[in-house]
Amino acid sequence: xxxxxxxxxxxxxxxxxxxxxxxxxxxxxxxxxxxxxxxxxxxxxxxxxxxxxxxxxxxxxxxxxxxxxxxxxxxxxxxxxxxxxxxxxxxxxxxxxxxxxxxxxxxxxxxxxxxxxxxxxxxxxxxxxxxxxxxxxxxxxxxxxxxxxxxxxxxxxxxxxxxxxxxxxxxxxxxxxxxxxxxxxxxxxxxxxxxxxxxxxxxxxxxxxxxxxxxxxxxxxxxxxxxxxxxxxxxxxxxxxxxxxxxxxxxxxxxxxxxxxxxxxxxxxxxxxxxxxxxxxxxxxxxxxxxxxxxxxxxxxxxxxxxxxxxxxxxxxxxxxxxxxxxxxxxxxxxxxxxxxxxx
Numbered sequence: 001x002x003x004x005x006x007x008x009x010x011x012x013x014x015x016x017x018x019x020x021x022x023x024x025x026x027x028x029x030x031x032x033x034x035x036x037x038x039x040x041x042x043x044x045x046x047x048x049x050x051x052x053x054x055x056x057x058x059x060x061x062x063x064x065x066x067x068x069x070x071x072x073x074x075x076x077x078x079x080x081x082x083x084x085x086x087x088x089x090x091x092x093x094x095x096x097x098x099x100x101x102x103x104x105x106x107x108x109x110x111x112x113x114x115x116x117x118x119x120x121x122x123x124x125x126x127x128x129x130x131x132x133x134x135x136x137x138x139x140x141x142x143x144x145x146x147x148x149x150x151x152x153x154x155x156x157x158x159x160x161x162x163x164x165x166x167x168x169x170x171x172x173x174x175x176x177x178x179x180x181x182x183x184x185x186x187x188x189x190x191x192x193x194x195x196x197x198x199x200x201x202x203x204x205x206x207x208x209x210x211x212x213x214x215x216x217x218x219x220x221x222x223x224x225x226x227x228x229x230x231x232x233x234x235x236x237x238x239x240x241x242x243x244x245x246x247x248x249x250x251x252x253x254x255x256x257x258x259x260x261x262x263x264x265x266x267x268x269x270x271x272x273x274x275x276x277x278x279x280x281x282x283x284x285x286x287x288x289x290x291x292x293x294x295x296x297x298x299x300x301x302x303x304x305x306x307x308x309x310x311x312x313x314x315x316x317x318x319x320x321x322x323x324x325x326x327x328x329x330x331x332x333x334x335x336x337x338x339x340x341x342x343x344x
Contacts, residue, residue, distance in 0.1 A: 181255040183233060184240035192254040192262055196316050199252075199266050203310050210310035211273035213263040214323040215243075215280070218302045218335040220259040227298060231291055232259075235301060239284060246280045262323075270309040270340050277305040277338040285336060302336035309341070 179191040187195065196212070203210035217223075217239055224232040236259055243253050243261060252264040265273050281303060289298035306327030310319055322341075330339035 184237050184255050186240050186244065186261075187252055187254040189254070189256065191252075192256065192264075193316070195252045195254070195264055196262075196319070199264050200310060200314065200316060200319070202266065204312075208267045209269040209272075211265040211268045211270055211307060212310070212319050212323045213265065213273055213277050213305055213307050214256070214320070214327045215261050215263070215277065215303050215305045216327060216331070217259040218304055218331075223298065223301070227291060227296065231298070235259075235289070235298075238287065238289075239301075239303065242283045242287075243280050246283060247276060251276075262320075270307055270342075273307045273309065274338055274340050277307055281305060281336065281338060304330035304335050305338040306330055307338060307340040 179187060179194070181188040199210050202208070217235065220232065220235070223235060236255075239259070240253065240255065240261065243263065247253060247263060247265070248268075250266055251268075254262040254264070256262040263273075263276070265276065268276070285300060285302045287301060289301060290296065291298060304327060306323045306325065306329065308319055308323035308326060314322075326339040326341065329343075330337050333339065
C-alpha cells in the first residue's frame with residue numbers, strides 16, 4: 001500500500017505540472033490580451049488523494065509493526081531487542097522524511113497557486129504588451145521552479161521508497177526472530193498464541209479437524225538436579241529435534257515453557273494426532289543419553305503426551321485446558337504414554 005502510494009506520487013512528479021494545475025495555460029492573444037488563467041480543482045483533489053493514501057499507508061505500516069516494536073523489549077534473544085528497536089527508529093525517521101517532502105511539495109503548490117492568482121489579477125489591469133510579457137516571463141520562471149522541485153521530489157521519494165522497503169524487510173525478519181524460542185529454534189509462546197488462533201479460525205471456517213498435543217519430558221527436574229542445567233538444555237533441544245522430525249509439513253511445534261511443548265496439528269483428527277504423538281514418544285525413549293564430557297550415563301528419557309481435538313465452541317483456553325487435562329492423565333497414569341479422550 002505504501003509502495004503504491006509513493007509510486008503514484010512519483011508518477012505525478014514525472015510531468016510538467018503546469019498543464020495539470022491549470023485548466024488553461026496563460027496565452028497571449030493577437031491583441032496582447034490574456035485569454036484566461038484558472039486553477040484546476042481536479043488536480044488539487046488528485047494530489048490530496050495521493051497524500052491521503054500515503055498517510056493511510058503510514059498508519060497501516062505503524063499499526064502493522066507497533067506490536068512487534070512494543071514486544072521488542074521482551075525479546076530474550078541477545079541483540080534482538082536492540083535490533084528491532086533500531087529498525088523501528090530508522091523507519092520512523094524515513095517516514096518523517098517522506099512526510100516532510102510531502103509538506104514541502106504542498107507548500108510549493110500553494111506558492112505556485114498564489115503566483116498564478118497574483119498574475120491573473122495584475123494581467124487584467126495591463127494594457128501594454130511589454131508589461132504582459134514581463135508577467136508571462138515571471139510565470140515561465142515560476143513554472144521552471146516547479147519543474148525542478150518536482151524532479152527533486154521524485155528523486156528523494158525514490159530513495160525513501162528504497163529505504164522503506166529495506167526497513168520493512170528487516171522488520172519482517174526481526175519479527176520471525178521474535179517468534180522463535182532462542183534455545184530450540186521452534187516457536188515460542190507468542191508464536192503459539194498467533195498460530196492457535198489462526199488454526200481454530202481455519203478449522204471453524206472450513207470444518208476441517210484440528211488437534212492439539214501437549215507434551216512434557218518426564219522427571220526433567222531430576223536431570224537438572226543430577227547433571228546440571230546445561231545438560232538439561234541439551235535434552236530439551238534433542239526433544240525438540242525429535243518432535244520436528246516426526247510432525248508433518250504445516251504442523252507447528254512450540255516450546256510452551258520449560259520442558260513442555262505444544263504441537264498444533266491442522267487437518268488432523270484425534271487418531272492422527274495420537275499416531276504422531278506415539279511416534280515422537282517411541283523415538284525419544286529410544287535415545288541412549290550420555291554426558292559427553294564426563295561419560296556419565298543419563299539413562300533412558302521419556303515423555304508424556306495429552307491429545308485434544310478441537311470441538312465446536314472451543315476457544316484457545318478451553319482447547320489447551322482439555323489437552324493439558326489429558327497430559328496430566330498420562331503423567332498420573334505412569335508417564336511415557338499418550339492419553340486421549342475416549343481412552344479406557
